[in-house]
Amino acid sequence: MVLAVGSLVATSLPAHAETGVTGTEIKLGITLPLTGAASPGYNKIGNAMNAYFKYVNDNGGVYGRKVTLIQKNDEYSPQLSIAKTNELILKDKVFALVGPLGTANFTSVHKSVGIAKRGIPSLFLNTGFSGFANKKSYPTSFMVLPSYAMEAKIISQFLKENHAGKKLGIVYQNDEFGIDGMGAFKAAGIKFDVSVPYTSGTQSAATAQTWVSQLAAGGAQVVVFFGVTSATAPLLAVSAAAKYSPQWILGSVGADPLTLRALGVPLAVLNGAQTPAGNPSPNDTSDEYVKQFQEINTKYNAGTAFDDYVLQGMNIGLMTVQGLRAAGPNPTRKKLISAMETKGSSFASVAYSPLGFSATSNVGHTGYYMAVMDANGDRKPFGGKVKLYTTDSGSGPVVVSTFKRPAMPAKGLPSNS
Amino acid sequence: MRNFKFKRSLTLVAGAALAASLLVAAPTVASANPVCDGKVPVQTCGGATSDGAPYAMMVPANFNGTVYLYSHGYRPNIAIPAGIPVYGGYTITNTPQPGPNATVIAALLGKGYAVVGSGFARQGWNADSAIKTNVELVGAFKKQFTKTTKVIAWGESLGGFITQALAEKHPDLFSAAAPLCMASDVTPLSTMAGDALWGIKTFFDPTIKGGGYSAGAAGYAEAMGDLVKVFTVIGTLQAAFQANPSAPAWPATSKVPDAIKGIPSRSALVMVALMAGIPMQSAHFDSTSAPAGLPASNALSFQVAINPAFAALENVANAAALAVLATHDLELQAGGAIFDNTTTDYAARIADEQFIWASALSGNSGTAGLLSVLAASPRAKADPAAAAKLKTLVTHSGKVEIPTILFTGVADPVTAAGNQQSVADKYAAYYAEKWEAVKKAKGYKRPANNQLVLWNFPLEKYTKYTAAGAPDTSVPAATGTNHCNFTTSQYMAIADLLAYASANGRHLSGGPLLTKIRKAGNMTYDRGYSAPRLKYYGD
Numbered sequence: 001m002v003l004a005v006g007s008l009v010a011t012s013l014p015a016h017a018e019t020g021v022t023g024t025e026i027k028l029g030i031t032l033p034l035t036g037a038a039s040p041g042y043n044k045i046g047n048a049m050n051a052y053f054k055y056v057n058d059n060g061g062v063y064g065r066k067v068t069l070i071q072k073n074d075e076y077s078p079q080l081s082i083a084k085t086n087e088l089i090l091k092d093k094v095f096a097l098v099g100p101l102g103t104a105n106f107t108s109v110h111k112s113v114g115i116a117k118r119g120i121p122s123l124f125l126n127t128g129f130s131g132f133a134n135k136k137s138y139p140t141s142f143m144v145l146p147s148y149a150m151e152a153k154i155i156s157q158f159l160k161e162n163h164a165g166k167k168l169g170i171v172y173q174n175d176e177f178g179i180d181g182m183g184a185f186k187a188a189g190i191k192f193d194v195s196v197p198y199t200s201g202t203q204s205a206a207t208a209q210t211w212v213s214q215l216a217a218g219g220a221q222v223v224v225f226f227g228v229t230s231a232t233a234p235l236l237a238v239s240a241a242a243k244y245s246p247q248w249i250l251g252s253v254g255a256d257p258l259t260l261r262a263l264g265v266p267l268a269v270l271n272g273a274q275t276p277a278g279n280p281s282p283n284d285t286s287d288e289y290v291k292q293f294q295e296i297n298t299k300y301n302a303g304t305a306f307d308d309y310v311l312q313g314m315n316i317g318l319m320t321v322q323g324l325r326a327a328g329p330n331p332t333r334k335k336l337i338s339a340m341e342t343k344g345s346s347f348a349s350v351a352y353s354p355l356g357f358s359a360t361s362n363v364g365h366t367g368y369y370m371a372v373m374d375a376n377g378d379r380k381p382f383g384g385k386v387k388l389y390t391t392d393s394g395s396g397p398v399v400v401s402t403f404k405r406p407a408m409p410a411k412g413l414p415s416n417s
Numbered sequence: 418m419r420n421f422k423f424k425r426s427l428t429l430v431a432g433a434a435l436a437a438s439l440l441v442a443a444p445t446v447a448s449a450n451p452v453c454d455g456k457v458p459v460q461t462c463g464g465a466t467s468d469g470a471p472y473a474m475m476v477p478a479n480f481n482g483t484v485y486l487y488s489h490g491y492r493p494n495i496a497i498p499a500g501i502p503v504y505g506g507y508t509i510t511n512t513p514q515p516g517p518n519a520t521v522i523a524a525l526l527g528k529g530y531a532v533v534g535s536g537f538a539r540q541g542w543n544a545d546s547a548i549k550t551n552v553e554l555v556g557a558f559k560k561q562f563t564k565t566t567k568v569i570a571w572g573e574s575l576g577g578f579i580t581q582a583l584a585e586k587h588p589d590l591f592s593a594a595a596p597l598c599m600a601s602d603v604t605p606l607s608t609m610a611g612d613a614l615w616g617i618k619t620f621f622d623p624t625i626k627g628g629g630y631s632a633g634a635a636g637y638a639e640a641m642g643d644l645v646k647v648f649t650v651i652g653t654l655q656a657a658f659q660a661n662p663s664a665p666a667w668p669a670t671s672k673v674p675d676a677i678k679g680i681p682s683r684s685a686l687v688m689v690a691l692m693a694g695i696p697m698q699s700a701h702f703d704s705t706s707a708p709a710g711l712p713a714s715n716a717l718s719f720q721v722a723i724n725p726a727f728a729a730l731e732n733v734a735n736a737a738a739l740a741v742l743a744t745h746d747l748e749l750q751a752g753g754a755i756f757d758n759t760t761t762d763y764a765a766r767i768a769d770e771q772f773i774w775a776s777a778l779s780g781n782s783g784t785a786g787l788l789s790v791l792a793a794s795p796r797a798k799a800d801p802a803a804a805a806k807l808k809t810l811v812t813h814s815g816k817v818e819i820p821t822i823l824f825t826g827v828a829d830p831v832t833a834a835g836n837q838q839s840v841a842d843k844y845a846a847y848y849a850e851k852w853e854a855v856k857k858a859k860g861y862k863r864p865a866n867n868q869l870v871l872w873n874f875p876l877e878k879y880t881k882y883t884a885a886g887a888p889d890t891s892v893p894a895a896t897g898t899n900h901c902n903f904t905t906s907q908y909m910a911i912a913d914l915l916a917y918a919s920a921n922g923r924h925l926s927g928g929p930l931l932t933k934i935r936k937a938g939n940m941t942y943d944r945g946y947s948a949p950r951l952k953y954y955g956d
Contacts, residue, residue: 036713036716036717036720037713037714037716037717038717039713075705075717075720076717076721077704077705077717077720077721078721078773078774079697079698079703079704079705079725080705080720080877080878083705083874083876083877084877086874089945090941090943103772104772104773104774104775107769107772107773108773111769111773111949112949113946114945114946114947117945117947118945129772173780174775174779174780174781174782174783175772175775175776175780175781176772176775178780178781179781197780197781197782198780199722199775199776199779199780199783200721200775200776200780201714201717201718201720201721201722201776202714202718202722202776203714204712204714204715230714
């Protein structure tokens with residue numbers, strides 16, 4: 001009798017007892033700005049991830065389960081991110097967050113939603129704030145981008161190697177970008193002759209006039225921009241109109257040529273702009289990742305121009321699927337976190353630099369190469385060949401790396417376990 | 418940033434949320450035994466406990482044996498002259514209050530429950546005496562109505578504090594309890610009030626005393642003077658915010674260096690809210706929305722910089738009066754200044770929030786500038802004897818052996834949600850201890866979970882805008898905001914859950930619980946949620 005009751009209970013249980021996972025589906029969630037001032041470019045990432053997941057689903061899914069992604073529009077407002085993430089967790093009951101975007105946004109979500117307390121995996125945060133690399137504070141979160149501090153250290157090295165003796169200017173977002181970036185520039189011994197902070201949310205053509213006036217008045221010959229695309233665009237457009245043309249070094253966050261052009265930046269202004277880059281150009285069809293992702297984009301994300309954001313979204317999808325596979329056929333949140341720690345550093349990724357995941361580190365990619373934009377707005381390695389710099393977010397040196405990234409899984413479909 | 422203009426005047430100061438909202442007309446004879454009117458279907462009895470506190474009992478003819486003991490919230494213990502915003506014209510009252518409002522009382526009576534409440538002998542922070550008053554009142558009720566089988570305690574704000582203390586200290590008298598929008602211990606509360614007042618004084622008007630009031634009539638005059646000055650600052654800021662939300666001017670009374678005045682005054686007010694632990698969503702400002710039709714970049718700046726500043730203004734406006742009154746009251750009781758920030762590191766206080774509200778704080782440089790003012794300003798020092806005396810007042814252990822229900826708005830500006838969270842945390846630690854003890858004794862059965870924690874979250878977006886694009890503050894306060902801002906449905910859901918717990922010795926759970934709170938609306942049961950902790954717990 002006891003056995004019979006036990007059998008009854010067993011058969012009435014769901015096929016898999018973990019939030020967001022059923023016998024046929026794994027449900028994931030993302031918050032990002034789909035509308036509003038900060039949305040250009042970022043609003044493509046979720047659809048690109050979805051396109052990749054659809055491709056995987058059409059090819060058997062992850063251990064037979066289809067992967068679905070629920071996108072929530074937080075308009076880049078931290079307070080709204082909290083509400084939207086609560087929806088994802090409490091209402092939609094997602095298994096994990098993937099690619100949540102924005103430093104202030106994820107900071108507020110982590111604190112107010114209780115991500116760590118709930119044990120919710122938050123994979124591939126779309127922000128470079130080095131504070132998220134604090135494994136003790138963010139035990140269930142994993143970065144993907146190199147930190148802003150790493151980026152500033154690498155730009156510093158590049159400035160020393162290629163622009164020594166020039167008058168330097170910088171325009172930077174006056175928040176965590178600033179703390180990470182400016183701290184690293186200072187530690188690297190870079191002194192800017194003109195320094196222009198701007199408060200996130202104030203970027204516009206009008207405010208860009210004041211930035212350009214300060215830069216021009218200070219005679220800045222090389223200007224580093226460390227902010228988001230919605231600020232890069234007015235800066236470059238206003239500079240062009242004012243015929244102020246320093247050597248631009250555009251931080252990786254705000255340097256997607258296609259988006260900048262869509263926001264009205266003349267192609268001529270982009271020509272010659274230098275930028276740290278983690279990934280190959282989205283136009284480089286000789287790259288096996290780019291080629292595969294472009295094919296997926298054409299079929300599953302039709303009508304969407306393939307740019308850095310789409311490439312990044314697809315790549316997060318690829319890495320997510322590897323994480324899910326590494327968590328095994330019966331994934332739990334704990335298993336996924338453990339898999340990220342033990343196997344994450346070996347995941348295939350389009351980026352050239354190594355991944356830093358381990359039991360004690362939630363650092364994602366760790367380096368950049370410097371690139372230059374050409375007359376077509378395309379990005380080419382500076383000096384004609386990828387010279388990969390890697391470093392950490394602290395006082396470690398910037399070194400030229402010989403790291404060779406893992407090959408793209410056959411047909412873009414991971415088979416890891 | 419666009420220079421936003423609001424044509425319509427904003428009314429940011431809500432009504433006196435803490436003052437008694439329901440005063441029951443009951444016989445007021447200060448009699449040791451209740452004097453009842455004998456009316457049918459509900460008889461009302463009045464009397465006074467031995468400390469002189471008047472009480473009211475309301476008992477239906479079909480009394481089912483269960484009575485709800487209600488503890489009212491904070492009432493000032495001094496008269497407040499007419500003309501002062503929010504509290505002006507208040508006179509001290511100890512009229513008894515047996516329930517949250519007339520509708521809820523009528524509904525409970527209609528279900529056969531009795532209700533009872535005291536007006537308490539002393540107003541102000543009165544928890545120690547109110548606990549004794551309530552214990553005596555329960556005895557008087559049981560003696561008068563011998564059919565009584567269960568006594569349920571509930572109360573709001575300071576009454577929530579009293580209710581939690583009753584549940585902890587007198588599990589023999591009560592079968593269930595619900596501290597609502599509760600105050601936690603007096604030290605964190607007075608610190609929150611002190612930080613807010615000191616922040617307003619430091620940034621906007623250094624002539625505000627903010628504490629350390631003199632004895633007697635002189636101290637009363639100083640406190641009333643502070644009330645006027647605080648509301649003058651709030652009013653001036655309100656006008657400045659309306660005139661130029663992007664870069665509102667500083668009040669003329671401000672003595673911060675001119676270089677600091679390059680930072681918009683709205684950012685200083687946001688700093689005050691953050692350093693004190695006042696929430697960044699208010700009755701009418703959600704910190705997420707912008708008027709329709711703004712260009713995208715202006716909409717974003719409104720969402721992340723201007724709307725939060727208005728939220729801070731509205732919440733500080735509604736918390737400031739209580740901060741002055743409570744500080745004056747507690748100093749009277751303790752015999753000297755109680756607020757001490759000589760060692761407070763305000764940079765550490767806001768470290769968790771400064772990135773979240775970076776735009777509202779005008780970025781890193783704005784934040785650094787404002788922190789430099791706080792660091793350089795003279796600090797308040799408490800009288801050691803007074804501070805020690807404050808610590809002798811009753812505190813919560815969090816240890817309850819009867820079912821208790823906690824419920825509060827996540828954006829309550831007076832008793833911030835961290836008050837409820839602190840009691841939830843204490844109980845969680847206590848429960849873990851009990852469970853460990855069971856396991857050590859080779860037991861396997863988990864102890865009963867006596868605490869049910871519920872939250873009222875604000876909606877994602879709730880700021881209303883006029884056709885002209887100005888925020889409309891004439892609409893009712895949004896759910897989850899303001900102090901003890903509950904609906905009748907929510908009160909009744911709590912009452913029903915209490916009745917169930919009282920009758921069964923355990924909480925309603927599972928689907929029936931979720932259905933119950935869903936039907937009430939805007940009540941959330943989420944064990945994974947933790948409200949932001951208060952800035953200081955006295956530890």
